[in-house]
Amino acid sequence: MKKISWITHYQYDIPLPKNHRFTSSKFSDLYEELKLKDFYKNAVVLKPKKASVEDLEIVHDREYILKIKNGKLSEKEMRQIGFKWSEILSNRSFLAVNGTLLTCKQAIKKQIACHLAGGTHHAHKNFGSGYCVFNDLSYASKTLIKNNLVKKILIIDLDVHQGDGTAKILQYDKDIFTCSVHCKNNFPFRKTKSDLDIELDDNVNDNEYIEILNKTLNECLKIFNPELVIYDAGVDVHKNDKLGNLQLTSNGILKRDKKVISFFKNKSIPIATVIGGGYSDNKAELAKRHCIVFQAAYEVFN
Numbered sequence: 001m002k003k004i005s006w007i008t009h010y011q012y013d014i015p016l017p018k019n020h021r022f023t024s025s026k027f028s029d030l031y032e033e034l035k036l037k038d039f040y041k042n043a044v045v046l047k048p049k050k051a052s053v054e055d056l057e058i059v060h061d062r063e064y065i066l067k068i069k070n071g072k073l074s075e076k077e078m079r080q081i082g083f084k085w086s087e088i089l090s091n092r093s094f095l096a097v098n099g100t101l102l103t104c105k106q107a108i109k110k111q112i113a114c115h116l117a118g119g120t121h122h123a124h125k126n127f128g129s130g131y132c133v134f135n136d137l138s139y140a141s142k143t144l145i146k147n148n149l150v151k152k153i154l155i156i157d158l159d160v161h162q163g164d165g166t167a168k169i170l171q172y173d174k175d176i177f178t179c180s181v182h183c184k185n186n187f188p189f190r191k192t193k194s195d196l197d198i199e200l201d202d203n204v205n206d207n208e209y210i211e212i213l214n215k216t217l218n219e220c221l222k223i224f225n226p227e228l229v230i231y232d233a234g235v236d237v238h239k240n241d242k243l244g245n246l247q248l249t250s251n252g253i254l255k256r257d258k259k260v261i262s263f264f265k266n267k268s269i270p271i272a273t274v275i276g277g278g279y280s281d282n283k284a285e286l287a288k289r290h291c292i293v294f295q296a297a298y299e300v301f302n
């Protein structure tokens with residue numbers, strides 16, 4: 001039985017006022033929930049180190065990075081992100097991007113690895129948006145390619161929201177293919193252009209979704225030949241999600257995640273997973289939903 005690397009950090013949580021739509025403790029809640037699973041014994045837990053300002057310049061403007069580091073964003077810029085600035089928010093933002101990078105490196109070594117955070121796909125080059133400060137997906141991909149760890153990367157983003165920041169940042173990167181399957185009527189209302197966008201109407205259910213997913217995965221590999229896949233397994237496609245307009249059940253999400261992971265495993269392409277979005281007033285319920293991709297990884301690889 002092969003152990004699966006899980007990447008997390010005890011400083012991932014974000015301090016937020018009560019009743020904020022984003023769950024402040026979502027990252028530690030997820031880890032605590034995962035510890036209760038029987039597949040926890042099959043995990044190796046690793047911790048990232050902070051990225052430097054210079055590291056992040058591979059995708060973000062230095063001025064923006066420094067504003068995040070030093071708390072110099074305007075009210076308007078912070079409102080667009082949706083969080084208030086704090087030392088803790090700044091610190092976790094520099095950590096989480098390297099969490100995704102470390103997850104990718106582990107996946108390259110071991111075929112699969114899972115990040116207990118990541119998927120901050122609304123962050124752009126010089127501004128943050130929609131609870132996303134830095135764009136971990138584009139940062140990790142560009143860093144891996146620059147360091148010659150892989151030559152071609154597919155980012156498959158199944159969060160209910162379009163990966164607009166990722167698509168825009170990577171629009172001229174021919175070695176990174178961006179695919180986003182998202183709900184047309186969800187944020188962002190002005191979409192950017194991924195290499196492949198699949199727009200879904202409201203209320204798509206499990207069966208309809210899996211059928212579209214099958215076609216999409218095959219389509220990606222028809223066009224592109226990746227050496228690594230980064231998978232954003234956002235659970236805001238869930239029928240009870242507070243923001244998403246789709247109708248997937250937890251069982252449907254498990255099928256989705258197993259489909260994606262087994263599809264690339266069967267082709268011997270390493271896959272790194274990130275948790276993406278998920279919104280609920282019920283913290284326990286949300287943690288359970290984010291556990292699904294870890295369960296899927298375990299079931300496919302064991």
Ligand SMILES: [Zn+2]
Nearest residue numbers: 159161236277
């Ligand atoms: Zn989302």
